[in-house]
Amino acid sequence: MRIIAVINQKGGVGKTTITANLGHALQKAGNRVMLIDLDPQGQLTTSLGIFKLPKNGIDSVLLDQASLQTVEIHTRDNNLVLIPAGGRLVEVEHLNDGGVSRATLLDAALQREELDYDYVLLDCPPASGLLSANAIMAADEALIPVSGDYLSLNGVAHLLSTLKKFEALRSKALQQWVVISRFHTRRRLAKEVRTKLLNHFPNKVLMTEIKEAAALAECPAIGRTIFEFRRTSNSAKDFEQLAQDLIERRTH
Numbered sequence: 001m002r003i004i005a006v007i008n009q010k011g012g013v014g015k016t017t018i019t020a021n022l023g024h025a026l027q028k029a030g031n032r033v034m035l036i037d038l039d040p041q042g043q044l045t046t047s048l049g050i051f052k053l054p055k056n057g058i059d060s061v062l063l064d065q066a067s068l069q070t071v072e073i074h075t076r077d078n079n080l081v082l083i084p085a086g087g088r089l090v091e092v093e094h095l096n097d098g099g100v101s102r103a104t105l106l107d108a109a110l111q112r113e114e115l116d117y118d119y120v121l122l123d124c125p126p127a128s129g130l131l132s133a134n135a136i137m138a139a140d141e142a143l144i145p146v147s148g149d150y151l152s153l154n155g156v157a158h159l160l161s162t163l164k165k166f167e168a169l170r171s172k173a174l175q176q177w178v179v180i181s182r183f184h185t186r187r188r189l190a191k192e193v194r195t196k197l198l199n200h201f202p203n204k205v206l207m208t209e210i211k212e213a214a215a216l217a218e219c220p221a222i223g224r225t226i227f228e229f230r231r232t233s234n235s236a237k238d239f240e241q242l243a244q245d246l247i248e249r250r251t252h
């Protein structure tokens with residue numbers, strides 16, 4: 001089971017879009033996939049077609065030790081399972097007691113159940129608080145979406161230093177991957193950012209870029225993934241290839 005945190009404290013870089021569509025692509029490639037919505041905004045939950053946030057979700061798992069099975073939603077079939085956000089998720093950010101154990105609630109939850117998945121993807125909020133800390137502590141790998149602008153390059157440096165801090169608390173190293181997202185193929189700036197990323201992160205940048213495309217922006221409003229909305233689009237191909245990159249660990 002590969003547990004992968006889709007993480008970047010910068011907002012709007014494509015974390016949720018990637019979690020939903022990569023998750024579906026991995027399932028279509030024959031894997032059992034669990035997606036966990038760790039953002040109190042619940043956008044992964046709505047992106048998968050659950051428009052009314054369920055009362056209980058990962059919040060109950062983290063705050064009350066509820067079992068994942070009691071809150072899971074089989075959004076498509078048994079092989080694409082969603083753990084929704086839940087109404088009290090923001091409370092995790094405000095936990096005062098418990099020291100380091102406040103950051104290992106998710107890790108403990110995933111450990112105490114016998115989960116039978118190939119991939120667990122964690123959609124993180126745009127913040128570096130306790131929810132993201134829980135994702136980092138529970139994950140084996142971090143998938144970092146970076147959009148093609150200069151500010152996001154600054155953001156990556158900040159994120160990597162946060163990941164380093166947590167690495168000291170973890171028992172094993174966190175494998176890191178960068179995915180270039182919201183990529184404008186014809187923009188000079190986007191190409192420059194891409195070149196910089198490839199130089200800075202040798203062997204970490206996944207082969208496939210996710211291009212900016214109107215169809216991807218339209219998906220959340222109708223609660224469908226790109227495979228349900230535009231099955232033959234270039235965006236669907238991007239996500240199929242990105243899934244293969246991750247499966248085969250294919251980088252530049």
Ligand SMILES: Nc1ncnc2c1ncn2[C@@H]1O[C@H](COP(=O)(O)OP(=O)(O)OP(=O)(O)O)[C@@H](O)[C@H]1O
Nearest residue numbers: 011012013014015016017126182211212213216217
């Ligand atoms: N490749 C893309 N092409 C077009 N639109 C995109 C693409 N990726 C994301 N978007 C759109 O950009 C917005 C932000 O994307 P998304 O919600 O995936 O980012 P995020 O990193 O999860 O944001 P947040 O930090 O707020 O959680 C959304 O409206 C989404 O539909």
Ligand SMILES: [Mg+2]
Nearest residue numbers: 015016039043
């Ligand atoms: Mg998001």
